[in-house]
């Protein structure tokens with residue numbers, strides 16, 4: 169029975185990337201993919217659903233196993249073209265309990281029920297006549313079809329594949345499910361729309377919905393990023409202390425609490441962003457920790473800061489500048505980054521990067537003797553930019569990642585994000601808002617919204633839509 173939305177069965181030889189293509193086109197990270205041939209053993213439907221509406225449906229299928237034997241059976245009788253599909257039906261009926269043809273029956277079923285055919289080959293392996301029986305069988309079904317050349321490895325036999333496939337398919341496209349970006353996805357959908365006349369309208373509709381959905385995702389991600397920055401800047405850790413002064417272990421402990429919380433905020437934000445883009449099962453991210461005992465004089469630490477020399481906000485703030493009321497001590501020491509050391513890395517003579525103002529420890533006295541110690545809000549002026557750049561980079565990586573790509577998100581490419589990721593004008597606006605976030609006052613909805621808008625405008629430049 170024909171559904172109101174288009175259906176496509178992705179078929180081919182075992183281990184050619186069929187499931188990968190289904191995963192990427194259906195935006196579904198649950199599709200089973202592996203390098204063991206024969207991973208997919210049953211046909212399974214993966215509808216692409218957005219806001220409750222099915223836009224199209226893909227069928228993942230097992231690969232052909234005994235195409236030649238099946239074709240031999242089909243050809244045993246003279247059949248006119250208009251009866252060929254019927255003959256395929258008959259084969260399936262007669263072999264429904266024959267395990268030798270289990271995979272052929274599984275993969276042909278959705279096709280005989282009206283799904284268009286997407287035949288997948290690996291263009292990094294040479295063409296061979298063993299594929300001809302498969303393509304011949306597909307022709308027997310009489311269903312509209314196209315071929316996709318997937319390049320699994322670096323070798324390239326695309327031209328010979330094109331020549332061969334051209335005999336069997338009207339449309340032949342190259343598509344890499346591990347690398348496909350948004351526009352390649354859309355281009356493929358446009359080809360798929362041509363398979364059947366009545367699908368043109370629904371696939372065009374799907375493309376429209378898709379574009380809107382992407383904008384919505386960008387906007388939702390921007391909001392999460394804005395909240396992350398605001399919450400991180402405003403955070404204050406607080407702890408009761410036993411005596412008049414904070415003991416070294418108490419200082420150590422509150423700093424640990426403080427750092428841990430900021431790390432958690434970033435991690436949660438990344439998880440939520442992954443969920444927005446339907447990538448929630450991705451392996452734990454291999455991120456650079458924000459606060460750790462890194463070697464300040466290594467190249468990595470410079471990229472950790474994520475700021476070019478010119479972009480760094482150089483503050484001259486030293487202990488004196490902050491020795492105001494309530495501030496009992498400045499932070500420093502081995503676990504944090506010392507201003508002078510950073511200055512040395514950056515090479516600006518006398519420039520104090522300001523990591524010694526990473527957070528102030530305040531001792532709050534109370535009349536009845538119980539005293540508290542507080543760390544935060546974050547005073548370091550470069551910190552929010554570092555955090556922001558990482559969050560933007562992460563969002564861009566997730567948004568552009570095809571669902572067949574299950575590898576870890578690595579922050580290693582972060583430096584590729586460039587040093588010019590933010591212009592002066594935006595930076596000025598952000599700077600004002602950062603000041604408000606760290607002021608200790610409750611964060612106002614309006615402030616957050618303004619921040620959100622700036623983030624969204626940056627993401628719209630970074631993410632194809």
Ligand SMILES: Nc1nc2c(ncn2[C@@H]2O[C@H](COP(=O)(O)OP(=O)(O)OP(=O)(O)O)[C@@H](O)[C@H]2O)c(=O)[nH]1
Nearest residue numbers: 182183184185186187188201202203205206207208
């Ligand atoms: N590098 C790279 N690897 C790919 C690509 N497409 C598929 N692979 C890999 O090839 C292997 C097979 O991919 P699947 O999508 O499981 O292939 P399949 O055709 O569904 O395999 P069966 O279900 O066993 O028939 C997996 O290890 C994939 O990660 C690609 O475009 N590039």
Ligand SMILES: [Mg+2]
Nearest residue numbers: 186187207208
């Ligand atoms: Mg598979």
